[in-house]
Amino acid sequence: MLNIAVIGAGRIGRIHARNIAAHPCARLAGISDPDSGAAGSLAAACGAASITLEEAFKAEAVLIASPTPTHADYIERAAQAGCAVFCEKPVDLSAARVRDCLRAVERAGVPLMVGFNRRFDPSFAALQRRLAAGEIGALELLTITSRDPAPPPASYVAQSGGLFRDMMIHDFDMARFLLAEEPVELYAVGSALVDPAIGAAGDVDTAAVTLRTASGRICQISNSRRATYGYDQRIEVHGAEGLLRAANMTSTTVESAGRGGFTTDPALPFFLERYEAAYRAELDTFVTAVVDKIPSGPTGEDGLRALILADAATESVRTGQPVRL
Amino acid sequence: MLNIAVIGAGRIGRIHARNIAAHPCARLAGISDPDSGAAGSLAAACGAASITLEEAFKAEAVLIASPTPTHADYIERAAQAGCAVFCEKPVDLSAARVRDCLRAVERAGVPLMVGFNRRFDPSFAALQRRLAAGEIGALELLTITSRDPAPPPASYVAQSGGLFRDMMIHDFDMARFLLAEEPVELYAVGSALVDPAIGAAGDVDTAAVTLRTASGRICQISNSRRATYGYDQRIEVHGAEGLLRAANMTSTTVESAGRGGFTTDPALPFFLERYEAAYRAELDTFVTAVVDKIPSGPTGEDGLRALILADAATESVRTGQPVRL
């Protein structure tokens, strides 16, 4: 049984805390949150206790689900305390800070896993395995579509690091996961079409990125902060011998037919529903990796590289020029 | 070039006349119809002439698309005249009359093809070929779904011979085409749920039939005179090694997504649209069969056997008992 403390009792901390409590090989060491009410009620629901940060760092492992600006510090404190660390993305919005933090982790010699949950989505994971197994030959074109159901409030946007670091960073990680080669060039365009307040805050809500690798593989990513039909999460890979794609998921398989045609459910509403199985598989990978002492990703380095792509995209939109990586 | 006269300038005659006019190996010898205006305008549209019945029977082949009560007589007259004959289904609503007519055709030694157009639908034909080629092993369960978009007027129902002889007869032919064995038992249930006037006329508008063959293969057919989502025409075959099914067709491949989900087009509206390609392939089969003197179906015997099943279904609904065939 791996003893895991959860830091952060918000939306994402709740998912992880419950998954830890239900995991056959993990034990929830407690929940730490400055909002002791939130920590207490989540702890109670999971049969655990509200604990202090100091107590959290005494567990075998910590799962960091606190606000982004605290991530790097908590990772370093956990590493110094000898904890295995799972941290929600991003490690930090500054690549320099991430590098420092990763060095501290390396010095401490503790395992660090970063929460790129999409790698663990059963459909995306199966697609990656089948691609890696050569089912469609060499990858030539990769298309990643991510669209949130609704834009975040402008207040969130202001401190989010912008669409590329906040939202598309997941797609950058998936691109790296699937391309099996590092991008050498990136070009991004972005617009504020969904909410003028997002544009006023200096961010975009609609964006497209092109990545190219050294061997000439091409990846196209598109993001929108709005999709009336649910949380749109799709991947398509075109290879020398065929195509692999993973579609959206729906709540039910019910289809209705009438004068207007044949209608199926909208896509699952948002990440809590869509990535429910992914969060469980992600935790399971972390627990197994720590218990069995086997290296496992996504690593801190993966977190850094996705951030570097997000920084480059931000720069590309600003300058209107492609960025060599 | 096969010289073909068309008898009947109604809805179905128009389809055939145009297909003959466009066929590279056929020539439209003329159109015969008691309504000389209809014959004339159809003939003009096809670059042919309005002709008398007598003139029609001088062509190498006749295509009979006149009202059902005239079919058997015209077949006999055409056969006596030495014409190859294509006749729209049914040959007659009376099995005895059909038998007489087929004897006359046999004596005359002319080819006779009956217009079971669905055998020529590209999807149904491909399904049958793949089934016959053994792709899913032996057929075990066959499911045929046929639903018209809207009920016919009660006046039509009265002289139609009833749902089983008028509508399900097509499904009986498809069942025989796919089962590759004759049914030995039939059970039918029927209700008037769509239009009380149909029930008042002694007919049903919603029906289900079960067929069983000597080796134990089972077929389920369902019919409705109403489908808000278009002309519903589907076949599904369950075999020892898998399943084959043919779905409905739509006008376009466009799909929309919004709050209500993902919506595709309704099914094609009715038989003119759905079986457009089938009518062309059917004619092509007839022309090739006559020109190359190769036997080809569906034959008069196929027409008779489908009618016998329709008679049995009518009887089964009346008595509430299964009918041994």
Added chain:
Amino acid sequence: MLNIAVIGAGRIGRIHARNIAAHPCARLAGISDPDSGAAGSLAAACGAASITLEEAFKAEAVLIASPTPTHADYIERAAQAGCAVFCEKPVDLSAARVRDCLRAVERAGVPLMVGFNRRFDPSFAALQRRLAAGEIGALELLTITSRDPAPPPASYVAQSGGLFRDMMIHDFDMARFLLAEEPVELYAVGSALVDPAIGAAGDVDTAAVTLRTASGRICQISNSRRATYGYDQRIEVHGAEGLLRAANMTSTTVESAGRGGFTTDPALPFFLERYEAAYRAELDTFVTAVVDKIPSGPTGEDGLRALILADAATESVRTGQPVRL
């Protein structure tokens, strides 16, 4: 917290025991099984104890997942002990024995829920709700397709009560659930096409049933003990204003494309996977019903009525005649 004892540590008992252990409002009172090793290891996995039958009947509720011949006795003993009862289907293979048992339950005044899990499948449940809400008007034709991935061993068949009581009983329950009217007539055909040993044991492995209600609604059910493409579980309802259907589920949404076309996953392998969410929702309904003292189905009466339909189907195949109900 509802204290529930599980009787039976087999395949289905394991599902329920784990779901009880994970349910926020239930507590697993222990596992009882004559095979104390099975009971013990399941209990250990769920953080509970192996208990005797007598101890089980001291819990607030029992969940009976033991072999079918024990069901009615255990229900009666549980009822006498004042337990709320959840019993896997069927209550018994004899309708007379079921009637006796239900009387005993009624006398005891305890709630009894029968394990027709399919009513709780998210897709089937949504279909039923939308149908009941009038989305497609009055139901006219109902089509239920159930195909197991592979036939059971002949030894199982011998004591199963036959396909209609063992397998199609679920479809009879779904038919009643959706028709919203009792069937008044049933006709069944069956064949042994999958495994001659099943035929030799006096059973069938391929079957089709037609049900008709007093108002003329029609239901067609088909079953096969074999489907190479997974556990095939589909429902389609044709109503006056449209159609509702629920399709099979797959493990992933991945689709591949190549020379052979576009390929998606097979259907989920069998009931453990397909009805995983249904089992959870079923338990949740039971717990809520008992805790909140609200009546809830499927009831013992539902179990009896499905069995009566299964008996009638067995009789119909034997005699070749429809059965009036």
Added chain:
Amino acid sequence: MLNIAVIGAGRIGRIHARNIAAHPCARLAGISDPDSGAAGSLAAACGAASITLEEAFKAEAVLIASPTPTHADYIERAAQAGCAVFCEKPVDLSAARVRDCLRAVERAGVPLMVGFNRRFDPSFAALQRRLAAGEIGALELLTITSRDPAPPPASYVAQSGGLFRDMMIHDFDMARFLLAEEPVELYAVGSALVDPAIGAAGDVDTAAVTLRTASGRICQISNSRRATYGYDQRIEVHGAEGLLRAANMTSTTVESAGRGGFTTDPALPFFLERYEAAYRAELDTFVTAVVDKIPSGPTGEDGLRALILADAATESVRTGQPVRL
């Protein structure tokens, strides 16, 4: 009846000649081709005559389906002769030459339509109509996927003008058709991944382009010269209120199921099959426009603008920089 001469008896000329011969309001004035055998046999198949170029320009209209280098000259000669002109794309591979040609057409005052057949594909046309009608609100992101089944021979590539002018020019036209705004910026990447000979010839076979309009609408196009699963032609539009997409077409609706899952047909093999209906609708639009003297597109200006985008894409790949338009 519009009298139309066809210039060019190759693959595309054959399609048009047959469609003209079958059109109720058009008459095939003859076929002109330097290869008099090709012209003669096509003419014979269409019930017309092989004619000289000079004779062709005496028709009311000419349809130019000859090799690209001849297009601009023939357009000018036809225009001088007062013919209405339909010309296959492109008008020329040089934008300067196209401009000269269009000026000549303008001076002559004859109608000119350019063969961007995809605008007339029933699915793409329906998508455009529904988009223009506001069904999904304002367009925000447009994704166009075009993949040929197999690369052309290197000899073809050498004189084709390159992938952007030869293949993606169709997608540029569709982008303009759907964006309802001119692109102001274009960025392209390309690789030779399919056939090294294509790279050696200085061209690419795999490419991605990003377009941005003044109001911030974004379009992503991807092309490959290879797709094992057929001719891949898809469009997806993301708008403020939803999504519209048009999928590939297949020969049949047959689906098979077995151990490997559920499989549908590959996409239609290539443009002759996929755009069969589009070619008919395109001709119909031309005939109607000329006969009824109504302006109709795609115009010569559309041809020029698509070429300018193709030139920009070629330049962007060469320099690695985006191009302002």
